[in-house]
Amino acid sequence: MIVTAAAIFFPILKILGIAMVQFGLMDAKLAPLMSWIGKFAMADIFLLSLYVLIFKGMGVGEVRVGWGMYLFTFCVVASIVISALTEKLLKAKAA
Numbered sequence: 001m002i003v004t005a006a007a008i009f010f011p012i013l014k015i016l017g018i019a020m021v022q023f024g025l026m027d028a029k030l031a032p033l034m035s036w037i038g039k040f041a042m043a044d045i046f047l048l049s050l051y052v053l054i055f056k057g058m059g060v061g062e063v064r065v066g067w068g069m070y071l072f073t074f075c076v077v078a079s080i081v082i083s084a085l086t087e088k089l090l091k092a093k094a095a
Contacts, residue, residue, distance in 0.1 A: 007047075010040045015079065018086050028090045038083060045076060 017034040020026035055061050 006040055010037050011079070014038045014083075018082060021086060021090070028093065031087065031090050035083070035087070038079070048072075 014034050014037045017026065017030065017037065021028055021031055021034070052063050055063050
């Protein structure tokens with residue numbers, strides 16, 4: 001259940017929260033909460049790298065990088081960039 005929450009629910013909550021802040025539907029004071037949720041959303045990346053390390057290290061199977069890994073990496077990087085831009089925008093509005 002923890003992996004499901006970290007891989008599915010936390011990233012969705014983070015993206016929806018950032019979108020709501022961007023469109024003015026949520027108070028900017030809740031932006032630190034999105035940052036906190038984002039830390040849990042990174043757990044799936046840790047698990048993915050751990051699985052690759054275990055399978056390659058033990059020689060149990062073969063690990064191939066396919067298009068899904070590149071798409072996943074793009075989505076993670078896009079989420080990080082959008083979060084950083086949102087924080088910058090909120091700091092500019094506060095000043």
